[in-house]
Amino acid sequence: MLTLSLATLFTLALLLGGGVWIAFALLGTGWLALTGFSSFEVGPILASDFWGASYGWDLTALPMFVWMGEILFRSGLADNMFRALSPWLNRLPGRLLHANIIGSGLFAAVCGSSAATCATVGKMTLPELERRGYSETLALGTLASASTLGLLIPPSIMMIVYGVVTEQSISRLFMAGIGPGLLLLALFMLYLVVWSLSAGRRGGAGHAEPSMPLGEKLRNSWRLLPLLALIGGILGSIYGGVASPTEAAAVGVVLSMLIARLNGHFDRHIFLESMFAGLRTSCMIAFIIAGASFLSSAMSFTQLPTQLATAIADMGLSPNLLLVVLTLFLLVLGCFLDGISLILLVTAIIMPLINAAGIDPIWFGIYLVIVVEISQITPPVGFNLFVIQGLTGKNIFTIAKATLPFFLLMLLAILLLRLFPEIVLYLPQAMNR
Amino acid sequence: MTFRLDPLYRLGAWGAAACMLSICALVTLQVLLRCLDALLKAVGASRLGLEISGVSEIAAYLLVGATFLSLAYTFTHHAHIRVTLLIGRLPPALRVWFEAACLAISLALSVLLVWQLIGLVRESLDYGDVSSGLMAIPLWIPQSVLVSGIALLCLALAEALLATLRQAVTAPSAYVAPGDDAHGGE
Amino acid sequence: EQWNLATPYGDASFHTQNTKAFAEDVAAATDGKLTINVHSGGSLISHAEIKPSVRRGTVQSGEVFLSILSNESPIYEVDTLPGLATSYQDAFDLWQASKPIITELFAKEGLMPLYAVPWPAQGIYTDFTLTDASQFQGLRVRAPNINTQRFVENLGGIPTQTEEADIPTAFSTGRVDAMITSVSTGNSMSAWDYVSNYNDAKLWLPKNIVFVNKRAFDRLDADTRQAVLDAAAKAEQRGWQMSKADAAKSAKALEAHGITISQPSAELQQQLKAAGQQLFEDWQARAGDQAKELVTRYRERQAQQSQ
Numbered sequence: 019m020l021t022l023s024l025a026t027l028f029t030l031a032l033l034l035g036g037g038v039w040i041a042f043a044l045l046g047t048g049w050l051a052l053t054g055f056s057s058f059e060v061g062p063i064l065a066s067d068f069w070g071a072s073y074g075w076d077l078t079a080l081p082m083f084v085w086m087g088e089i090l091f092r093s094g095l096a097d098n099m100f101r102a103l104s105p106w107l108n109r110l111p112g113r114l115l116h117a118n119i120i121g122s123g124l125f126a127a128v129c130g131s132s133a134a135t136c137a138t139v140g141k142m143t144l145p146e147l148e149r150r151g152y153s154e155t156l157a158l159g160t161l162a163s164a165s166t167l168g169l170l171i172p173p174s175i176m177m178i179v180y181g182v183v184t185e186q187s188i189s190r191l192f193m194a195g196i197g198p199g200l201l202l203l204a205l206f207m208l209y210l211v212v213w214s215l216s217a218g219r220r221g222g223a224g225h226a227e228p229s230m231p232l233g234e235k236l237r238n239s240w241r242l243l244p245l246l247a248l249i250g251g252i253l254g255s256i257y258g259g260v261a262s263p264t265e266a267a268a269v270g271v272v273l274s275m276l277i278a279r280l281n282g283h284f285d286r287h288i289f290l291e292s293m294f295a296g297l298r299t300s301c302m303i304a305f306i307i308a309g310a311s312f313l314s315s316a317m318s319f320t321q322l323p324t325q326l327a328t329a330i331a332d333m334g335l336s337p338n339l340l341l342v343v344l345t346l347f348l349l350v351l352g353c354f355l356d357g358i359s360l361i362l363l364v365t366a367i368i369m370p371l372i373n374a375a376g377i378d379p380i381w382f383g384i385y386l387v388i389v390v391e392i393s394q395i396t397p398p399v400g401f402n403l404f405v406i407q408g409l410t411g412k413n414i415f416t417i418a419k420a421t422l423p424f425f426l427l428m429l430l431a432i433l434l435l436r437l438f439p440e441i442v443l444y445l446p447q448a449m450n451r
Numbered sequence: 452m453t454f455r456l457d458p459l460y461r462l463g464a465w466g467a468a469a470c471m472l473s474i475c476a477l478v479t480l481q482v483l484l485r486c487l488d489a490l491l492k493a494v495g496a497s498r499l500g501l502e503i504s505g506v507s508e509i510a511a512y513l514l515v516g517a518t519f520l521s522l523a524y525t526f527t528h529h530a531h532i533r534v535t536l537l538i539g540r541l542p543p544a545l546r547v548w549f550e551a552a553c554l555a556i557s558l559a560l561s562v563l564l565v566w567q568l569i570g571l572v573r574e575s576l577d578y579g580d581v582s583s584g585l586m587a588i589p590l591w592i593p594q595s596v597l598v599s600g601i602a603l604l605c606l607a608l609a610e611a612l613l614a615t616l617r618q619a620v621t622a623p624s625a626y627v628a629p630g631d632d633a634h635g636g637e
Numbered sequence: 638e639q640w641n642l643a644t645p646y647g648d649a650s651f652h653t654q655n656t657k658a659f660a661e662d663v664a665a666a667t668d669g670k671l672t673i674n675v676h677s678g679g680s681l682i683s684h685a686e687i688k689p690s691v692r693r694g695t696v697q698s699g700e701v702f703l704s705i706l707s708n709e710s711p712i713y714e715v716d717t718l719p720g721l722a723t724s725y726q727d728a729f730d731l732w733q734a735s736k737p738i739i740t741e742l743f744a745k746e747g748l749m750p751l752y753a754v755p756w757p758a759q760g761i762y763t764d765f766t767l768t769d770a771s772q773f774q775g776l777r778v779r780a781p782n783i784n785t786q787r788f789v790e791n792l793g794g795i796p797t798q799t800e801e802a803d804i805p806t807a808f809s810t811g812r813v814d815a816m817i818t819s820v821s822t823g824n825s826m827s828a829w830d831y832v833s834n835y836n837d838a839k840l841w842l843p844k845n846i847v848f849v850n851k852r853a854f855d856r857l858d859a860d861t862r863q864a865v866l867d868a869a870a871k872a873e874q875r876g877w878q879m880s881k882a883d884a885a886k887s888a889k890a891l892e893a894h895g896i897t898i899s900q901p902s903a904e905l906q907q908q909l910k911a912a913g914q915q916l917f918e919d920w921q922a923r924a925g926d927q928a929k930e931l932v933t934r935y936r937e938r939q940a941q942q943s944q
C-alpha cells in the first residue's frame with residue numbers, strides 16, 4: 019500500500035515537474051500504477067475509461083459556458099460592468115476585486131460546474147483587473163476560490179452525484195447549499211476588505227476612481243443591464259421551466275450573442291474567434307478530465323483509495339475526530355483525484371460510518387461538496403488551477419499560492435458549519451413545513 | 452514552429468466547430484419549442500407537445516467531436532497546459548532534450564491510446580453496439596471520431612518531436628521553446 | 638482469485654445490498670478462494686459501459702438494468718411491456734420463460750447471466766389525482782425508455798426525456814408533469830418534494846441482471862464455479878424477497894411523507910390496458926418468432942400457476 023502510494027506520487031510529480039502536458043501526465047501515471055501494481059490488462063481499461071469520460075449529456079454544458087465566456091470577453095460587457103460597478107465599490111476596500119467574488123456567486127447560480135464558472139468569469143474579469151492595476155495575486159486567488167461556488171450554489175453537478183448515489187433528495191441538497199454558499203461569499207469578501215485595509219498604501223487594491231454624485235452613479239448603472247439581462251435570462255429559462263440546467267448553457271450562448279450584437283460588439287469575426295478560442299479551452303479541459311478519470315479508475319483498480327478509506331473506517335473515531343481525519347484524508351486524495359471520484363469513493367466506504375455517527379446526510383453532502391471545492395484549487399490536480407493557467411499562462415503553483423488564504427477560509431467555513439449546522443439545515447428543513 | 456500538416460489540424464478544428472454549433476442549435480431549438488408551448492398554454496390553447504426526441508442523446512455524442520477533434524489544433528496553439536516552472540529555467544541546450552522527452556512520452560501514450568481505441572471501435576462493430584437511448588446511435592461512429600481526434604494529435608506530436616530532435620542535434624543552444632512567449636495561443 | 642463487479646446502483650439500493658450479500662456468500666463458500674469486490678454507484682464504470690467492460694474482461698462481473706439493452710434485441714424489452722406481467726408471480730414466470738433466450742443472447746457475447754432481481758411494479762406519479770386516462774392529454778410524462786415513450790404516446794401524453802438527476806428541477810419548474818416508476822425509486826428520490834399522488838397501476842416489473850464474463854467463469858475450478866452458481870441462486874431468491882419487502886417499506890415511506898397512494902379505477906385500468914395491448918402487439922411484430930416462443934412459454938407457466 020505504501021509502495022504504491024509513493025510510486026504514484028513520485029511518477030506524477032516527475033511527469034508534471036518534467037513539463038509533460040497535464041493530461042498526459044495523468045494518463046501516464048494511471049498507466050504505470052496499473053501495470054506495476056495490478057494484474058489487469060491496462061489497454062482495455064484505458065480505452066473504455068477514456069471513451070466513457072469523453073461523452074455525456076451534462077458535460078455538454080462545459081463547452082457551451084466556455085464559449086459564452088469568450089463571447090462576453092469580446093463583447094465589451096466586462097468593461098461596461100466594471101465601469102458601472104466601480105463608482106459603487108469605490109468606498110469598499112478591495113474595490114473591483116469584489117466583482118470577481120460577486121460575479122462568481124451570480125454565475126454559480128446559473129452553472130453547475132466550477133471549471134465553467136471559473137472560465138466564464140475569469141475570461142471577463144482578469145484582463146480588466148490587470149489593466150486597472152489590481153494585485154494579481156488577489157485577482158487570481160479570488161477568482162479560483164470564488165468560482166468553486168459553482169458547485170455549492172445550486173444547480174450543482176456534485177450535489178446531483180451525491181444525491182443520486184446516497185438517495186438523498188436533490189432539491190433539499192440544492193436548498194442546503196445556499197446558506198453555506200452565502201457564508202463563503204461573505205468570508206471571501208471580508209478577507210478582501212481586511213487585506214485591503216491592512217495593505218494600506220502597499221497598493222494592489224486598485225485606484226480610487228473619481229467619485230460621482232448619486233444621480234450619475236445611477237445613470238452609469240444602466241451599463242450593468244445587459245449582464246443582468248443575461249443572468250436573468252438564463253435563470254429565467256431554468257426556473258421558468260423551458261430549459262434544464264444543462265440546456266441553459268446553450269441558452270446562455272445564444273443570449274450572449276444577442277446581447278453582444280445589441281452592444282455593437284458582434285460580427286462574423288468575433289463569432290469565429292470566440293468559437294475557436296472556446297474550442298481550445300474546452301478541448302484542453304476535456305482532455306484533462308479524461309486523463310483524470312483514467313487515473314481515478316486506475317487507482318480504484320489498485321484498491322489503494324479503498325484500503326485507505328477502510329483503514330479510516332476501522333479507526334473507531336468519535337464523530338468530530340472522524341470529520342477531522344476524513345478532511346485531511348480527502349484533502350490529500352483531492353490533490354490527485356477528481357471531484358466525482360472523491361464523492362463516489364467516500365459514499366461507498368465512509369457513508370455507513372457517517373450514518374452511525376449520527377451526522378445528517380444532507381449536512382455531510384454539503385461538507386463533501388466544500389471539500390471537493392477545495393480539491394479544485396489544490397495542486398497538482400486542481401481543475402480551477404488548470405483553467406486559470408489556460409486563461410493567464412501563469413503557473414499552477416503560482417496560482418495555488420495565490421489561493422492559499424482562500425483555501426484556509428474554506429476550511430474555516432467547514433468548522434463554522436460544524437458548529438452551526440443550521441446554516442446548512444435551515445432551508446431544507448423549512449421545506450418540510 | 453511550423454506544422455506541415457497544419458491544414459489537417461485546422462480541418463479537425465472545423466469539425467469540432469461543426470459539432471459544437473450543432474449542439475447549440477439542437478438545444479436552442481428544443482428550448483424555443485418549449486417556449487412556444489408555454490406561450491400556447493398561457494393563452495389557453497393546448498400544447499403542441501413538439502419535443503425533438505433524443506436531443507440529449509445526440510448532444511452527448513456530438514460532444515466527443517466538439518472537444519476531441521480539436522486536440523491537435525489545440526496542441527499547435529499551445530493551449531494544452533503543462534508545468535514549465537522547472538524546465539523553464541534550464542539552459543536551451545538541456546531544455547531541448549527535456550522537450551523531446553516530453554513529446555516522446557506524450558506521443559507514446561497517444562499511440563497507445565489510438566491503438567486501444569481502435570480495438571474498442573472494432574469491438575463495437577463486431578457486436579453492433581448502439582447507444583441505449585431512443586436514437587440507438589451506432590457507437591462506432593462517435594468512437595471513430597474520438598480515434599480521429601487522437602490520431603491527429605499523434606501526427607502533431609510526431610511533427611513536433613522530429614523538429615525538436617533535429618534542433619537538439621543541430622543547434623541545441625539556439626532552442627526556443629514554443630509557446631513560452633505566448634499563452635492560450637491567440 | 639479476485640473479481641470486480643460493477644453496478645450502477647448506490648449502496649442504499651436493495652439491489653446493491655443483495656449483490657454485496659452475494660459477494661459475501663461466494664467468499665464464504667470458497668473460503669476466500671474467490672473474492673468479489675463490488676464497486677457500487679457507478680464508481681468504477683458508468684452504467685452504459687458495464688456490459689462492454691465485462692465482455693472485454695476489464696471487470697469479470699457486472700449488473701445492469703436489463704431493459705437498457707432494448708436497442709440490442711426486442712427480447713430485452715419484455716419486462717417493460719405494460720400489462721404483460723403485473724405481479725411478482727407473473728414477473729417470475731416471465732423471467733423463467735425468457736431466461737433461455739436471454740442466456741443464449743448473452744452467450745453470443747461471451748457472457749453468462751447469474752441472476753435477475755425485479756424492481757417493484759411501476760406506477761404513475763402525478764401532482765393531481767389520476768382518475769381517467771384523458772388526463773394524459775397534453776401531459777408531459779417522463780419516458781426514460783422506448784416502451785414508456787410509446788406507451789405515453791398511446792395515452793395521448795407528451796413523452797419527455799429527463800435525466801434522473803434533473804427530475805426534481807424538471808417537476809418543480811413544470812418541464813415534467815408526471816413520471817412512471819416504482820415506489821422504491823420514488824422513495825429514494827424523495828418524490829414527495831415535487832409530486833403528491835401515486836397511482837399504483839402495476840404496469841410492469843423491470844429487472845436488474847447480474848452476469849459474468851464466461852471466460853473468467855470457466856477459468857475457475859469446478860468447486861468454485863458451483864459455489865458461484867449456488868450463491869447466485871440464493872441471491873435471486875433473496876433479491877425477489879427484498880424487492881417485495883422494499884416495495885412495502887417504500888409505500889409506507891411515501892405515505893408517511895404525505896403522498897396519496899391510490900389504486901386505478903376499473904375504467905382507468907381498462908384504458909391503460911388498451912394502451913399497453915397496442916404496444917404488445919407492435920412488439921410481437923418486431924420481435925418475431927423468438928418472441929412468440931417466449932410468450933407461449935410464459936402463458937403456459939401462467940396457466941400452470943392458476944391451476
Ligand code: NA
Nearest residue numbers: 126129168173
Ligand atoms: Na451552481
Ligand code: NA
Nearest residue numbers: 352353393399
Ligand atoms: Na486538487
